[in-house]
Amino acid sequence: xxxxxxxxxxxxxxxxxxxxxxxxxxxxxxxxxxxxxxxxxxxxxxxxxxxxxxxxxxxxxxxxxxxxxxxxxxxxxxxxxxxxxxxxxxxxxxxxxxxxxxxxxxxxxxxxxxxxxxxxxxxxxxxxxxxxxxxxxxxxxxxxxxxxxxxxxxxxxxxxxxxxxxxxxxxxxxxxxxxxxxxxxxxxxxxxxxxxxxxxxxxxxxxxxxxxxxxxxxxxxxxxxxxxxxxxxxxxxxxxxxxxxxxxxxxxxxxxxxxxxxxxxxxxxxxxxxxxxxxxxxxxxxxxxxxxxxxxxxx
Numbered sequence: 001x002x003x004x005x006x007x008x009x010x011x012x013x014x015x016x017x018x019x020x021x022x023x024x025x026x027x028x029x030x031x032x033x034x035x036x037x038x039x040x041x042x043x044x045x046x047x048x049x050x051x052x053x054x055x056x057x058x059x060x061x062x063x064x065x066x067x068x069x070x071x072x073x074x075x076x077x078x079x080x081x082x083x084x085x086x087x088x089x090x091x092x093x094x095x096x097x098x099x100x101x102x103x104x105x106x107x108x109x110x111x112x113x114x115x116x117x118x119x120x121x122x123x124x125x126x127x128x129x130x131x132x133x134x135x136x137x138x139x140x141x142x143x144x145x146x147x148x149x150x151x152x153x154x155x156x157x158x159x160x161x162x163x164x165x166x167x168x169x170x171x172x173x174x175x176x177x178x179x180x181x182x183x184x185x186x187x188x189x190x191x192x193x194x195x196x197x198x199x200x201x202x203x204x205x206x207x208x209x210x211x212x213x214x215x216x217x218x219x220x221x222x223x224x225x226x227x228x229x230x231x232x233x234x235x236x237x238x239x240x241x242x243x244x245x246x247x248x249x250x251x252x253x254x255x256x257x258x259x260x261x262x263x264x265x266x267x268x269x270x271x272x273x274x275x276x277x278x279x280x281x282x283x284x285x286x287x288x289x290x291x292x293x294x295x296x297x298x299x
């Protein structure tokens with residue numbers, strides 16, 4: 001069994017400010033999860049914290065491209081270095097975000113590994129939203145956390161899609177998406193680009209376990225895969241502590257089953273957990289629930 005290594009990646013650079021005078025609270029998520037004993041309960045190695053650049057959107061306006069792109073690219077390189085070193089050491093990284101823009105760093109780490117080994121590495125994308133907004137389907141872009149799947153599959157501005165000449169970090173046909181809502185605006189485009197996906201009703205109809213097995217099969221011939229989990233895949237009634245809570249999501253038990261199945265594959269190289277916002281969890285209720293889910297799934 002591979003030893004778990006927990007790395008904090010508390011970047012909130014991929015989000016817009018919730019108010020003109022505040023910053024997104026997801027940067028506090030790793031600390032909140034640690035407060036509930038996540039590291040000890042998983043008997044994991046503490047791999048430390050990768051501190052992000054200062055959140056500052058400046059005078060960004062629609063049409064300027066992705067906000068804080070230079071800072072996100074810089075952070076992605078550093079995160080890729082850390083995650084790559086953990087995987088190379090034979091450990092299994094659990095990366096605690098932060099927002100979904102950390103996928104650029106973990107994706108870059110996977111792409112470097114694939115190129116080095118002349119192999120293919122896929123992506124399992126568990127998320128309540130497709131995060132597939134890009135200049136080809138939207139009047140403007142701006143928040144990388146709402147565009148991360150598009151960016152890591154090579155759609156968007158080169159300073160984020162092609163860091164150090166590694167575009168794309170994941171091939172579209174080696175990506176499987178689970179948990180988006182039926183109303184997602186980009187479902188048809190996902191199909192057209194070869195990205196396999198199941199909405200919540202489809203996932204629930206087949207069951208979480210079979211949907212997970214289906215997703216791995218959809219990746220095709222890959223040497224490994226990365227697991228991305230955005231907690232807004234959960235229904236807003238059980239997880240309101242995110243920046244964009246929506247109804248129609250999955251339940252705690254279903255998310256636990258998905259993580260348990262995916263992490264059981266030898267090909268699963270690691271996992272990230274994103275978008276939990278402790279600012280909306282003053283009593284720590286939802287942090288405790290997330291820690292329970294993750295520890296049960298990974299133990």
